[in-house]
Amino acid sequence: MRLLRSRLPLWGVGDGGKYLIAIIDYRAGNLKSVECALKKLGFSCCITHNNKEILGSERIIFPGVGAAGQAIADLRHLGLDKVLKQALETGKPILGICLGAQIILDKSEENSAQCLGLISGDVKLFPSPLFSEENERLKIPHMGWNSVHLIKRHPVLEGIKPADEFYFVHSYYPMPASDKYIIGTTDYGIEFPSIIGYKNLIAMQFHPEKSGTPGLKILKNFCTWNGHYAE
DSSP: OOOOSOSSOOOEEETTEEEOEEEEOSSOOOOHHHHHHHHHTTOOEEEEOOHHHHHHSSEEEEOOOSOHHHHHHHHHHHTHHHHHHHHHHHTOOEEEEGGGGTTTSSEETGGGEEOOOSSSEEEEEOOSSOBOTTOOBOOSSEEEEEEOEEOSOOGGGTTOOTTOEEEEEESEEEEESSGGGEEEEEEESEEEEEEEEETTEEEESSBGGGSHHHHHHHHHHHHTOOSOOOO
């Protein structure tokens, strides 16, 4: 088991107050880029898999890259599956990124993994072959910049414009069981949910920490969000 990268909470001053943000470390990578983005915004954070630190934080970021099966195994080994469920139940704001926007659903076609079940639904593999509207064959994984069509308003997405683009790297995508969980969609051969949410949880298939100014806007909004969301 890896040593904790930070044993002590690091407090940082954001817009109007202090915030402690826990970035969950479950061996799924993509942590330092999230940490660097938050620090650029003026928010200090703690990269940790310590259950008490995570539950003691004010907000949780749940990033991740890699395979669903291994990620779920590591989460359960560390007891983080229970931590995330408890955080959702207590109303703590949670942000899922990339793999963290997939394994919050019930199950994944990747590794036939049984996932966390925080939102009802499945994780799907892009169909193959996949073609654009111009009948050009599209590569899988979907890698690069793409726009998001917002179909619902959300405090974390305040200030995001239709022309804004975000950075994607993925072969699978989240498909909630109900449209009520879908906040934004993206077109890549098919229209797929790229932002989903429920109560104090919001998750996005793209990487806001790698998406320039619009991505930093999302992260800043999350760091000041109180977790309330009128569905």
